[in-house]
Amino acid sequence: MLCLTNLINYTSNALAMVVSYDIFGGDMSLWRRPETERDGFWENPKHEPEFRSEFPTKYLVIDVVVCKEGSSDDGSNEQCRYKKVQEAVDAAPSNVIDKKFVIHIKEGVYDEVVRIPFEKKNVVFLGDGKGKTIITGSLGVAHQPGITTYDSATVSVLGDGFMATNLTIQNTAGAPEHQAVAFRSDSDQSMIDNCEFLGHQDTLYAHSLRQYYKSCRITGNVDFIFGNAAAVFEDCLIQLNPKLDNPESGGDNSVTAQGRTEPVQSTGFVFQNCTINGTEEYMALFKSNPKVHRNYLGRPWKEYSRTVFINCGMGDVVAPGGWMPWDGDFGLDTLYYGEFGNFGDGCRKSERVKWSSQLPKEHVNAYSLTNFIQGDKWIPKSSL
Incomplete structure (x- = not known):
């Protein structure tokens, strides 16, 4: 992790220097922070009609099958080669860039930690449903040394x-374990469809690169969508859930904590046509004493945090102010938190x-799949 962090920092510094040189020239005394949306600067986006995406299930050929009990009894005649998901991942060929390796994970509860390394490219998980x-899993930071x-x-x-597609990933470590991630991605050009991510603090870690989440359900209560990826969430259900430690007391909860560290980084979170509300258990608590349950769309984990909500439905769980600070006035002059067409x-x-x-309105298109994550080049398009 330290190596990756250092690489990201070096790359970010180099990018900032190249941009500054391009704008201001070789006299470093003239260099200034590049302008962002906050300063009224916008990229020149493509103005093509947005496309509809579709997970390409019907075009995928299953390579291996994972069954919890080691055999399939659903009449599909699929041969179950593995009992654990990690075993199937380990069987995937390394550094294959022109073919998907498709793993069908049959219905069942798989209590395991799964790691997909750099060399295992184009891995696909097909589940039997959320x-x-x-x-x-149940790994957490607070009481597990070294985690x-x-x-x-x-x-x-x-x-x-x-x-x-069609599966649930969860971390059951609750409040005593503090940060406890269900899913973390550093996968460029990754697509997640119709999946659930269940947790409490730091549920979904969109760490880096380009990511696309479609029709997913994400639950949590503290910074539960965070990281520094360029990520688009479309048609997703974002739900607050009760804290396990004294849930009646409520407190301040933030849905997102986006971590852009430099103004030249093309990262940020975009939520399009999503719904933000609470689980049934949380709403019962909220309705009983709404003044102590304060929920916000995001807070600036890093100085240039960027998050936008476009055409999203927001329940009354979202506080009137909408956004909350991280620590005093940190990042408040440099972040970009935008909203358009929400209701x-x-x-x-x-x-x-x-x-x-x-x-x-004239800049909404800057956050489309095509313009923000170049999705027209890699996200499968609907035939409808």
Whole structure:
């Protein structure tokens, strides 16, 4: 992890220097921080009609099957070669860039930690449905020596081109363990469809590179979607759940904690046509005493944090201010938190904090799949 962090920092510094040289020339005394949306600077996006994506299940050929009991009794005649998901991942060929390796994970609860390394590219998980195919773990930071947030993930992916559909990934470590990640991705051009990510603090770690989440359900209560990827979440259900430690007391909860560290980084979180509310258990607590349950769309984990919500439905669980600070005024002058076309009881434009923004209509297209993560080049398109 230290090696990866150092590489990211060196690359970021180099990129910042190249951009500064390009803008200001060789006299370093003239160099200034590059402008961002906060300064009124916008990239020139493509203005093509947005496409509809479709997970390519019907075009995928299953390579191996994982069965919890080691055999299939559903009449499909599929040969179950493995009992553990990690065994199937280990069987995938290394550094194959022109073919998907498709793993069908049959219905069952798989209590294991799954690691997909750099060399295992284009791995695909096909489950039997959310709540049916479940990969579960319980690693957490607080009381497990040597475990960092990065290492705590139940499933983590480094190999590019990862895809998954129809399964649940969860981390059952609750409040006493603090950071406890269900899913962590460093997979470029990764697509996750119709999956569940269940946890409490730091549920989904979109760590780096380009990621796309479609029709997923994500639950948590503290910074539960975080990282420094360029990630788009489309048609997703984002739900607050109760804290396991004294849930009646409520407190301040943030849905996102995006971690962009430099203004030249093309990273950020984009939520399109999503719904933000609470689980049934959380809503019962919220309705009983709404004043102590304060929930926000995000807070700036890093100085140039960038998150936008576009055409999203927001329940009354979202506080009127919309966004919360991290520590004092850290990042409040450099972040970009934008909203456009949102609706519901949690969307109160006039009461939003002054350091958030209403995204101008003419710049909404900058956050499309095509423009923000170049999705027209790699996300499968619907035939409809």
